[in-house]
Amino acid sequence: MKCALVPRAGRxxxxxxxxxxxxxxxxxxxxxxxxxxxxxxILQIEGREVPISNPEKVFFPQRGYTKxxxxxxxxxxxxxxxxxxxxxxxxxxxxxxxxxxxxFYQKRAPQARPLWMETVELKFPSGRTASEFxxxxxxxxxxxxxxxxxxxxxxxxxxxxxxxxDELRVDLDPVPGVPWPQVREVALLARQVxxxxxxxxxxKTSGSRGIxxxxxxxxxxxxxQVRAAALALAREVERRAPxxxxxxxxxxxxxxxxxxxxxxxxxxxxxxxxxxxxxPDARVxxxxxxxxxxxxxxxxxxxxxxxxxxxxxxDPHARIDEKAGSLxxxxxxxxxxxxxxxxDAPWPPHYExxxxxxxxxQPSKRRRR
Numbered sequence: 001m002k003c004a005l006v007p008r009a010g011r012x013x014x015x016x017x018x019x020x021x022x023x024x025x026x027x028x029x030x031x032x033x034x035x036x037x038x039x040x041x042i043l044q045i046e047g048r049e050v051p052i053s054n055p056e057k058v059f060f061p062q063r064g065y066t067k068x069x070x071x072x073x074x075x076x077x078x079x080x081x082x083x084x085x086x087x088x089x090x091x092x093x094x095x096x097x098x099x100x101x102x103x104f105y106q107k108r109a110p111q112a113r114p115l116w117m118e119t120v121e122l123k124f125p126s127g128r129t130a131s132e133f134x135x136x137x138x139x140x141x142x143x144x145x146x147x148x149x150x151x152x153x154x155x156x157x158x159x160x161x162x163x164x165x166d167e168l169r170v171d172l173d174p175v176p177g178v179p180w181p182q183v184r185e186v187a188l189l190a191r192q193v194x195x196x197x198x199x200x201x202x203x204k205t206s207g208s209r210g211i212x213x214x215x216x217x218x219x220x221x222x223x224x225q226v227r228a229a230a231l232a233l234a235r236e237v238e239r240r241a242p243x244x245x246x247x248x249x250x251x252x253x254x255x256x257x258x259x260x261x262x263x264x265x266x267x268x269x270x271x272x273x274x275x276x277x278x279x280p281d282a283r284v285x286x287x288x289x290x291x292x293x294x295x296x297x298x299x300x301x302x303x304x305x306x307x308x309x310x311x312x313x314x315d316p317h318a319r320i321d322e323k324a325g326s327l328x329x330x331x332x333x334x335x336x337x338x339x340x341x342x343x344d345a346p347w348p349p350h351y352e353x354x355x356x357x358x359x360x361x362q363p364s365k366r367r368r369r
Contacts, residue, residue: 041068045075046139048116052146059098059150062280065303070276071145076307077274078138080287080315081152084214084273085141088154089122089132089162091269096148099278109133110147117143120159124267125351134159151207151275151285156226156264161219165226166324169270170194170201170213170233171260178256184293186237186245186257187211191290193236197329202320205298207277207285210257212270214317218324221331223266229327231345232334234259249346250363262348273317274310276303287317 041055055068074081092106107130109119117140119131132155135141144152156167170190174183187203190213194201201213217226234247237259244256263270271277275285282303288296301309343356 043071043075043142045142046137048114048139050139050142050146052142057098059095060280060282060303061098061100063282063304065282067146067148069303070150071142073276073303073307074141074145074274075138077310078141080310080317081141081272081274082135082137083315083317083320084275084287085152085154086136087134087158089120089134089157089159090144090155091132091153092144092147092149093151093153094148095150095278099150099280099282103278107132114143116140118159120162122155122162125265150278151271153269153275154272155267155269158219163223164219164221165223165264166217166219168199168215168217168226168230168327169263170215170230171206171263171270172211172213173206173258173260174209175251175254175256175258180298182244183209183211183257184296186241186259187213187293188290189241189245190233190237190259193233193240197233197333199325199327199330200323202287202317203290203293204273204285204287204317205283205296205301207271207275207283207298207301208279211293212285214273214320216320216324217327221327223264225327225331227261227264228334229330230259230264231261232330232337234261235337235342236333247345253363261345265348265351268348274306287315289316292316 039055041052043050043052052068052071055066057067059065059067059070093103094106095101095103109117109131118134118136120134121129121131123129133140133144135144156165156169157163158166172183172186172190191201191203194213194215199215199217201215203211203213206212231247237245238247246254246256246258247261248254248258249262262268271285273285273287277283277285281299283298284301284303284306286301286306343358344354346358347354
């Protein structure tokens with residue numbers, strides 16, 4: 001097998017790979033070969049130039065979708081994606097080598113960024129702070145995707161009020177083996193409970209195995225109060241359908257569909273509307289109408305199919321911001337549950353221990369003590 005060398009004088013030599021000259025040859029090649037800059041594609045978006053580095057890098061190997069395919073997808077659904085993620089601080093989940101490579105979370109916005117990228121300083125439960133990106137237009141969205149972000153992870157607050165969420169998030173997470181129709185059934189029951197408590201839920205596929213229901217709320221309550229309302233909702237759904245749903249935090253106690261109330265704790269994020277998920281088929285977290293839920297198949301929504309759906313039907317969540325609901329009824333339900341003996345439920349490990357929280361120990365380990 002031959003390898004080409006580019007020596008200082010420009011003469012091309014050859015060597016046999018694996019020979020005693022091979023190591024020297026490779027070092028000479030590294031020293032003298034001219035560097036080929038990585039290709040960039042410049043997109044004109046919202047009157048701005050947005051460079052896309054390595055546009056031909058394959059991000060979804062099983063389907064062959066590239067980074068540029070991903071950027072173009074988000075531009076096609078930008079109106080809907082910005083409705084879900086726009087105006088909010090955002091954690092970055094970066095897949096710089098595609099979805100089959102390692103990923104990492106990045107809370108702090110990179111220092112190397114255009115002046116037109118907005119940030120806001122966020123304080124976390126640990127006491128630390130970080131400046132996170134806030135996107136408001138398609139150019140800013142494309143810049144985020146160019147960093148290797150496949151899905152979008154905004155916080156449930158707006159940049160102008162970081163202490164009062166405007167969204168309660170109902171995350172329906174089935175345990176392994178639960179059939180998809182059961183997830184849909186629990187989603188419809190969650191809608192019923194929300195409506196009985198004066199709230200409108202907006203469903204979407206998670207892009208994975210579950211369903212999300214987003215609820216716009218007035219910006220009057222703290223993160224702790226929003227989480228308490230989500231826990232009350234989860235317990236009420238479980239009470240009405242104990243064979244189908246659970247509010248139990250510990251995996252060993254779960255069955256059916258888990259309503260993850262802790263997704264409403266401060267610093268937690270969920271993939272937002274129109275996020276492409278890191279699945280082999282590039283599945284999308286797709287907004288739905290409630291009429292679609294009973295028959296919906298999440299496999300139908302991918303990077304390849306959702307832009308056409310968006311162009312034909314528009315965004316089923318186009319009116320989500322028209323009405324913000326009150327948490328008063330759910331908080332009254334929470335207070336009633338507490339009077340009946342249901343105190344707080346476990347928080348994630350890195351949160352401060354709460355006053356009436358049960359022990360943060362798995363029940364099976366607790367019993368052995």
